[in-house]
Amino acid sequence: MKWIEIPHDYLSQKSAIQLIELSGKSFCLLWKEDKWIAFSKKCPHAGANLAHGWCEGNEVVCPYHRHRFNLIDGRGAAGQGNYIQIYPLKEVDGVLYVGLKENMWSRVFG
Ligand code: FES
Numbered sequence: 001m002k003w004i005e006i007p008h009d010y011l012s013q014k015s016a017i018q019l020i021e022l023s024g025k026s027f028c029l030l031w032k033e034d035k036w037i038a039f040s041k042k043c044p045h046a047g048a049n050l051a052h053g054w055c056e057g058n059e060v061v062c063p064y065h066r067h068r069f070n071l072i073d074g075r076g077a078a079g080q081g082n083y084i085q086i087y088p089l090k091e092v093d094g095v096l097y098v099g100l101k102e103n104m105w106s107r108v109f110g
Pocket residue numbers: 043044045046047048062063064065066067
């Protein structure tokens with residue numbers, strides 16, 4: 001797991017799902033009920049960008065075919081049989097970090 005700092009500029013935008021691109025990785029960031037949630041950019045159904053989706057209750061809704069994913073555990077709604085990644089976040093001294101898995105090549109050469 002690699003912890004990557006999320007630049008403060010992103011944290012002033014709390015009204016929509018943001019697409020964040022850092023260190024060659026991309027993910028969605030959402031402010032909801034006084035906390036940040038980080039999750040997959042790509043819908044597992046057919047690859048839509050979930051940053052173009054929207055939030056309903058505890059779910060993000062994909063803009064293409066309306067698959068829904070729980071924002072706590074990433075599970076798709078009943079019958080979908082899919083899920084998204086929910087990425088861990090931590091705040092240290094007022095700085096927000098996202099935890100992303102390193103791929104094998106970055107572990108070897110990074
Ligand atoms: S691409 Fe997301 S529901 Fe089809």
